[in-house]
Amino acid sequence: MIDMTPNLTLVVAIGVLFAAGVYLLLERSLSRVLIGVILLGNGANLLFLVAGGRAGRPPIVGTAAEGQMSDPLPQAMVLTAIVITLGMTAFLLAMAYRSWQLQRHDEVQDDVEDRRIARLAAIDERAVTDADTEATAQSLDEEAEEARDETDEGAVPGQEPRREQGVTP
Template sequence: MSPNLTLVVATGALFIAGVYLLLERSLTRVLIGFILISNGVNLLFLIASGRAGGPPLIGEAEPAEMSDPLPQALILTAIVITLALTAFVLAMAYRSWQLHGHDEVQDDLEDRRIVRLAAKNSPSFTDLDADEVTESIDEQAAEARDETQRSDS
């Protein structure tokens, strides 16, 4: 049994587009990427299930000609999980839109500090912040560039 090439290409395209969208900062694009990947997984389950057969009921078809009901159950379960996660991410994006006027996820100050230490090739087990007498985290937050705010000046 060989799978349909069109379905395999469609599955690959869904995965590629979904992963690309998952790497974005906008929660809306992340949501669309997740939905594309979940549809790709459902299509992959469909491809892996093999050819269509008779209903899996005793007496309706020969046991060798029956289709396997497990992939159908897995697809149904994946649809339910996708629906729940979609509702959750939509709620997060809506709340972010209410609070900030956008749905973009920003860098955390701790992440920026870790990147700075990695650029210096500093060991991670020493606390260099305790030795430095530069500025506090509140001062760094005030100076941090917010990429989502518009600069009208």
């Protein structure tokens, strides 16, 4: 019987890595977001390895009994997670570097339009009017009945239906 209970220290480490990573992702500084992505990636890698169970013999058929082999899927998932984390790290490093070149800081600023929408939401007012629904008092069913179907012959007013070449009516 294989013991599948995870080590409590590893479970706590996974929780700390995920908590710190999520906290840092919510910051405005790109360097903190970068560290948060790295912590989340390492937490995911550790989670995959803990979920994979105890290490065993190499997963090569014929070298060990089936119950003693390690599962290769968690190892493949960790390799994939490493590649994804590396790509995200490179992307965030490039963004932080470009932000430092242009503004001499890596702080992400609020967008003016976001501020305007938030201010309108605070007073419960619409940012834009929806001309499709407010211009007419028709229901969706009534609008659907009036809509033309371009697949019907003669659907376009003033235009004859298309005919196949070589076919006469």
